Each structure stands twice: as C-alpha cells, then as structure tokens.
Amino acid sequence: MQPKLPIAVIGAGPVGLAAAAHLIQRGLEPVIFERGEHAATAVRQWGHVRVFTPWTYVIDSAARALLSEIDWTEPQPDALPTGDEIVDAYLAPLAAHPSIAARLHTNATVTDVTRDGASKIHSEGRETASFAVHWRDAAGIANRTLVSAVIDASGTWFDANPIGIGGLPVPGETDAADRIEYRIPDVLGRDRATYAGQRILLLGGGHSAANVALDLATLHGQHPDTRISWGIRRKSIESLLGGGADDELPARGQLGLAAKDAIDTGTLELLAPYAVDRIERIGDGIKVFGHRAGVPMELVVDRIVVTTGFRPNIDMLRELRVELDPMLEAPPKLAPLIDPNVHSCGSVPPHGVAELAHPEPGFFIVGMKSYGRAPTFLMLTGYEQVRSVAAELAGDHDAARRVELKLPETGVCGGFTAASCCEPEAETDLTSSQETEAEESVS
Incomplete structure (x- = not known):
C-alpha cells in the first residue's frame, strides 16, 4: 500500500461522510465519490420520513468533532428527525466543511474498482499494488483515481428487491x-x-x-x-x-x-x-x-x-477478491453476527475491521452494504465500523479491535427483527428463504 495516495470512500451518505471524518481525524487523506449531485442524495429521497432514532444516535463522533470547528448548532439530542432534517442539520454542513468539501467529488459514479495493473487472478505483488477507482463524471467522461485503500459505503438504495417471494420479479412486474x-x-x-x-x-x-x-x-x-x-x-x-x-x-x-x-x-x-x-x-x-x-x-x-428491502450491488467489485456469505451476501465473519433469524438490531454485537476484512487487503465494505440482505443494520453500527477501519488504516491495530459502542436494545429477541433504527427499513420474511433488508443507502 502506498501511504502517499489518498483513501477512497465510495458514497457520501451518513456512513461515507463519517468514514471521511474518521480518516481526517487520523491524519489520513480521503477522496470521496458520490454519485448524486449533492452529498446524501439517497437520504433526500426518503426525506419526508421521520425516523424513530433520536439525534443522539444519528451524529457520528468524528463528524461532530469536525462540525464543532465551524458555526454549527447541534440539534436537540432527544428529537426525532426526518430524512430532510438529517441532511439539512447534519450531513449538508458536514459535506460543506472545508476538510470534506475539498475532497468530495459529486456526480461521480464509480463503475469499477481494481488493483492497478492487475486482474483478479494476478497475485504477484498484489498486496502492495495501488487500487484504481474508475468513475464517470456528470458528462459521462471516464476518470481513474489511484488510491491506497478503498472503503465502499455505497449503500443499497438503488437496488430494490422485486415483488417475487423467490427473489425475482413476478411475471408482468417489469411491464407494470x-x-x-x-x-x-x-x-x-x-x-x-x-x-x-x-x-x-x-x-x-x-x-x-x-x-x-x-x-x-x-x-x-x-x-x-x-x-x-x-x-x-x-x-x-x-x-x-x-x-x-x-x-x-x-x-x-x-x-x-x-x-x-x-x-x-x-x-x-x-x-x-x-x-x-x-x-x-x-x-x-x-x-x-x-x-x-x-x-x-x-x-x-x-x-x-x-417495501421489501434492497440488496447489495457488487458489479463494480468484480475484479477484486471479495468474499461474501452465500446466504446474506455479507462478509463471512460478519454474517453469523447479523443473521436476522437470530438477531434484532439491538442484539447485533458491535464489530469492526476483523469482521469486515476481505481477501483483498485494504478493501472494506461498510454501512448497509456490508450487511448484504440482513435487515438488522443501525447507523450507529456503521459509525463503529468506519471508526475501526480508519484506525486500522492508520496503523492503530489495538484501537481498530476495541469496541467503542453500546447499541440501544430493541426488546425483540429472535423472530422478526426491527430493521434499521436510523433509516427506512424493510420486511424480514422468516417464514421463507427470502430475507430482505433495510436501507441505509449513502451513494
């Protein structure tokens, strides 16, 4: 890994911006790619929805530290915000912070992530090779940015589950x-x-x-x-x-x-x-x-x-060595911790870099996308993920493996699991093989 290169963050929603804040706090250089015209474009799409998580659980600690440097008033901690209020009072000011704004590319759609000059099957020198992030701007012009590591916080918002109980569209669904x-x-x-x-x-x-x-x-x-x-x-x-x-x-x-x-x-x-x-x-x-x-x-x-949830899109990762659980499409070490047949969002244990690791060193999927099809995601969990990943990338391995999060309990143990406590969530059908997911989407 080349330390002089920046670290890519894909997605400028709650978890992506938190990842950037933690990297900056660690003295690292993020470069952020957001497919929307502005940060948190996906959150705007459910801006009318009032979440059932108070502000105290919505704001990341490193993000709060950055915002405290500017003229920013923190919302009342016990109030329940809408998606629009989360953007207006928190995410938009965070994206406009000079430390973030200078590193943020909007209208930037990431199409592929690769090891520079190496396909998936190429092994020699792979672990020290840079990553290449391939992206298109608003004009459709292709760009290529070299980075030392990649944090994929692109969410799942743009990949909704179809109606079919078997995971596919029912006949006639596309026509209608x-x-x-x-x-x-x-x-x-x-x-x-x-x-x-x-x-x-x-x-x-x-x-x-x-x-x-x-x-x-x-x-x-x-x-x-x-x-x-x-x-x-x-x-x-x-x-x-x-x-x-x-x-x-x-x-x-x-x-x-x-x-x-x-x-x-x-x-x-x-x-x-x-x-x-x-x-x-x-x-x-x-x-x-x-x-x-x-x-x-x-x-x-x-x-x-x-409203039967969303699923991760891994097309842009096809040239990386990504390992996913066959049921949940989550990192294999994370999957048993978030199995919706067992856990509610409050009973999912906090986790970090150890559970998020892939066979591709320096690459991490975080946020809702890391949960694959599991509906147990909490925004707070994503903040703990990126805190841990940033510590790991900074070389602070002890901090990366230290748990610094206590989750609010759901009062639900097993069976139906309350979905995202900070975003709109979806159905979990535990009577069939079809599991659906919440949406934390950030890209």
Whole structure:
C-alpha cells in the first residue's frame, strides 16, 4: 500500500461522510465519490420520513468533532428527525466543511474498482499494488483515481428487491413498472396526486411498510375513496409491534401499534399471509394474481407500493477478491453476527475491521452494504465500523479491535427483527428463504 495516495470512500451518505471524518481525524487523506449531485442524495429521497432514532444516535463522533470547528448548532439530542432534517442539520454542513468539501467529488459514479495493473487472478505483488477507482463524471467522461485503500459505503438504495417471494420479479412486474413504487412514496406531499382516490396494494411487513400504511391511512381520511390493501408474508403484524417497554427506541413500537389500530378500524385491509404470483396490466390498472393463506386471490388496483428491502450491488467489485456469505451476501465473519433469524438490531454485537476484512487487503465494505440482505443494520453500527477501519488504516491495530459502542436494545429477541433504527427499513420474511433488508443507502 502506498501511504502517499489518498483513501477512497465510495458514497457520501451518513456512513461515507463519517468514514471521511474518521480518516481526517487520523491524519489520513480521503477522496470521496458520490454519485448524486449533492452529498446524501439517497437520504433526500426518503426525506419526508421521520425516523424513530433520536439525534443522539444519528451524529457520528468524528463528524461532530469536525462540525464543532465551524458555526454549527447541534440539534436537540432527544428529537426525532426526518430524512430532510438529517441532511439539512447534519450531513449538508458536514459535506460543506472545508476538510470534506475539498475532497468530495459529486456526480461521480464509480463503475469499477481494481488493483492497478492487475486482474483478479494476478497475485504477484498484489498486496502492495495501488487500487484504481474508475468513475464517470456528470458528462459521462471516464476518470481513474489511484488510491491506497478503498472503503465502499455505497449503500443499497438503488437496488430494490422485486415483488417475487423467490427473489425475482413476478411475471408482468417489469411491464407494470410505471405503476409500481419500490421505496417510501411521499403520499401526503409531493406524491399525493398519484395516490389520492386510488386503489393501492402495499407489500412488505417491516417498519417502512408501516410508515407507508399510516400515511395512506391519513390520506384515506382526507380522500375517503382511497382504498388500501396491505399484504405481508407472515400470518400477522404482531412482530411489528416492537419491544414495548423493553424497547429503548419507543417510537419504533408506537409505529407498529398505530398500524394495528388502522387495521382494527378497517382503514387498512390486511392480507396475511399473502404473496403475489403474477401481475397483468388491464387498461389503467393492474390485476394482481396471488394467494392469501394458500387460497388463490385476485385484486384489481391502480398502484403497488413495494417495501421489501434492497440488496447489495457488487458489479463494480468484480475484479477484486471479495468474499461474501452465500446466504446474506455479507462478509463471512460478519454474517453469523447479523443473521436476522437470530438477531434484532439491538442484539447485533458491535464489530469492526476483523469482521469486515476481505481477501483483498485494504478493501472494506461498510454501512448497509456490508450487511448484504440482513435487515438488522443501525447507523450507529456503521459509525463503529468506519471508526475501526480508519484506525486500522492508520496503523492503530489495538484501537481498530476495541469496541467503542453500546447499541440501544430493541426488546425483540429472535423472530422478526426491527430493521434499521436510523433509516427506512424493510420486511424480514422468516417464514421463507427470502430475507430482505433495510436501507441505509449513502451513494
């Protein structure tokens, strides 16, 4: 590794910017690549969503230290911010900090990461060779930047899971793409006209789905001709109710209870257990063929909202020696710690460089992408990851392996696991082989 070269950080969202802050704190030189026009572009896409994690868990320690150098007012620690507020009050000022701004490339889409002059199969001198980050700017011009190490914090936001329970699109899904939304629509704001007075099928059984369900219920109150069916793969939403009094993030449990109340009052029609088999366009609508509790069922709707999570895209890493767990698509040493069949986000143990290592020395996947398809990610966990990685790259191996994080407990042990406590999250279907993930997305 050539110490005079910078360290690449791919993604300028919460974890990517935290990685840059920790590198700067360690006297290292980051170079940051963000595919969006501004930092935290993906967070802006769910900016209307209020998270159930207070500010005290949203701000990284190294980022706070940088921001304390400028005219910045830290938000009230107990307040629950929206995605837009996280960007406006925290991520945008952090990205504008002189130490970060001078090193940040926006409109920079990373297409490939390689060892300079070596393919994946080339071994001689590999460990001392530089990395080459290949990226395209806003004009589509190809660029190549040599770096000494790579931290991939690019998230998963742009790779949503399809409707099919087997991990693939159902027949007809692609043809109906213009009437399907795979993220959290702003149904009470910019997307109101799209959903008001429509027949809507919501798919997903996690907290992202609950957020959408409650917004649609409010929309129904304002436009009573709005009809909402909510399909989940489990038998009920009981596991969505959170950990009750044992949950250190009470807003998480309150979300599930409010969703249950909307079902009990008939505002939402719950379909459980439910799965879609195929979709057919009919005029301006969609005919959905599925089954409920094993019985065939047909629905005609105007719109479908899919909140069944995201998956990592590793195309740009195909020339690196990356090792991933075959089930979760996470680093093999991390996978058993985040298995959603066992852990809630509060029971996942803090971890760092030892669990994130790949056969490619100097390369690390962090943040939501490091969790692959597991839905147990916490923003705080990502901050601990990058603190550890920065320490390792600085040569402080003891600090890299020291745990410096205590997570808020969910009050949920096993079964359904509360997804990201700092970002929108997705369904975990523990009744099938299909696991879906939360979205921490930063790129």
